[in-house]
Amino acid sequence: MIDAVRIGRYARAAARWTRLLLARGRADGVRVFYGHDRVPAPGEPVAGGTAKFQRLAARFPNSPTNFTLLYLGSTWLPRDARPLLALARRRRVPVVVNQSGVAYPGWAGHETEAINRRFRAALLAADHVLYQSEFCKRSADEFLGPPRGTWEVLYNAVDVAHFTPRPAPAANKPVLLLGGDQTQAYRLELALQTLARLPEATLVVTGRLVSDPQPLLDELGVADRVEFVGRYAQAEAPALYRRAHLLLHTKVLDPCPSLVIEAMACGLPVVYANSGGTVELVGDDAGVGVPHPETWERDVPPKPDAVADAVERVLADRERYARADRERYARAARERAVERFALEPWLDRHAAVFADLLTGARPRARSSRTR
Template identity: 40%
Template sequence: MSGKGLRDPFAKGLIRAAYRRALGLHERLSAFTSGGGGEPRLYYGGARGGDLGGPKVKIKKLNEAFPERLWSYNLVYVLSNAPYLPADSLARLKARGIPIVSNQNGVFYPAWFAGDWEAENKRMGEQYHLADYVFHQSEFCRRAAERFLGARAGAGEVLYNAVDTTRFTPVKKIKRREGDPFYFLLAGKVQAHQAYRMEASVRGLSVARIQGLNARLIIAGAIDDPARQSAMNVIGNLGIGDFVEFRGPYAQQQAPALFSAADAYIMTNHQDACPSTVIEAMASGLPVLYANSGGVPELVGEAGGVAIDTGECWDEQLLPSPDAVAEGMAQIVKNRRAFAAAARARAVERFDLSHWLERHRRVFESLRHGERV
């Protein structure tokens, strides 16, 4: 396995600290123009929307339904993985009667973060405990937060990430002919400390091909150079370069076409909290082969794919063996139709964007009117 864990560069830490100070100043100045009643008017606490990365995509979705009001807001929405607003600013917002809603993703722990994880959790915990309401992205996220941030006194619920299931849909493919390759997709942002995600997948692919499975792997997304190089080294050593395709970064507008080009999705991350790419795959009718840890089992369920037992651990990353990945690939290929139908049905029923936005709206309105959520 490559990499010992993520560590923030020193320069990035300085930039982030300066950004927090600027947001603190903005909060003080906006005290003269924010607040009041009426419909929810949101401020996203310095988090920005965009097409690359889970937090940016989430803010973009919310901003389309609840446009940001930088100066005339009456409700603040913050992300656990973008805790930019200083604690004293959050405290002043609460004192002014402005509700704070937090979206809680994962936490920091030694298995994936090589820096001062306790200090990072302390900062995250300040926001977590000051929030009036918390959306946990999965039951795993709730358990992790309670373990590392402490039990909350305030209200909250589990609300999984969501996708537009009218955009991510199964595409009718030409009937598979004997001898056609079966394409697995690995997609999303891969940082240097997550190189193992690609390595585990390509090692499993190699074993599967040796065993006679005509499978190939598509890798797409924003991949850090060290992670890509590490994966390329493994691919070269295994001699499977002809069966692994790198497609590079993609925008959200390109995502449906990317998923429709594959037959199944593979996710070998250790304890991933609630990856939206898994939901996008399910909505696209792709079975999911996944490490049985984190929040992913809650998403896929028993019928939407194949789980590879790895276990839960906060101190080190537990990875599926190549043999286990290969066996899972074979099961996916054998039962693709049933897995695909179940994955699509589960995504539509549980993870559609319309429900996610409506639940946000109801919570926002209840908080604005001082009602119990």
């Protein structure tokens, strides 16, 4: 039996396609459709790639029917992406694709090609591709092939006036933050194993969990030093970051995690697996990377001892600079986020790309800066 949720989804899709097919004439100006009937409003919880759409829609509202530009994200492709792309081609509507990660054997296993087939269709249909990092470009070239249209690297961005450092020092005992959704079991497991090697520290864990953590909490004896806070909205995020002394980012081969930029903007150094796009975000001074190979065949997280050593290195920096305004790593994290990943230049770049495409011009080349 088809459940009520699926019936509702089909009904909304049918209504949308009725509106799309009945639309006559061509609208003027920048009217962007993100492939979904609605984009989460400011204040609503978002996960992963939907955060960037929430930020974009604040300047370029979602126009599901009479749109002049189709903007799709690889992490938030609609179920009807193929017919939407065909409609855009028939109506000569420019297509922009924001390309994040890809499926690879170590993560997706035997479903790798099935997942990548959808990504590839969007990439090849795009007039312009925005890769979220150099790593995203490299991985897309490996698994999807080169784009047919123009492209550039445009890193994710955050509102650095919203994500700001705490005005006063946090608690004396070190607080580690494991942010985002824990959609791979190893992410939480590694964080807990690291915590077990840091007897003075506590851990705050956010987001959804894919498995029950209680057995491992009991085995490691750290249950009284871990707090699970669940999902959160962007409005609540700065307060979460300000509770911590550093962000523990255990995901390997992460394409371009916005939560890392948010944490840096709040003055949090980052301890992370030294692979994927995170390397490009953190750079040389805003945290410590734990050696990790860039391999597609298996997702093997770093060893807990190595992660704990990296945490202690950052905490030692904190102790050394305790009397200064801000410790070196924290100051560098904030400065890097403000200089390279502020929201307004990111939105302005989108406006320039949209204007070029809507006037029939090729988007002007733009170089990226990371280090």
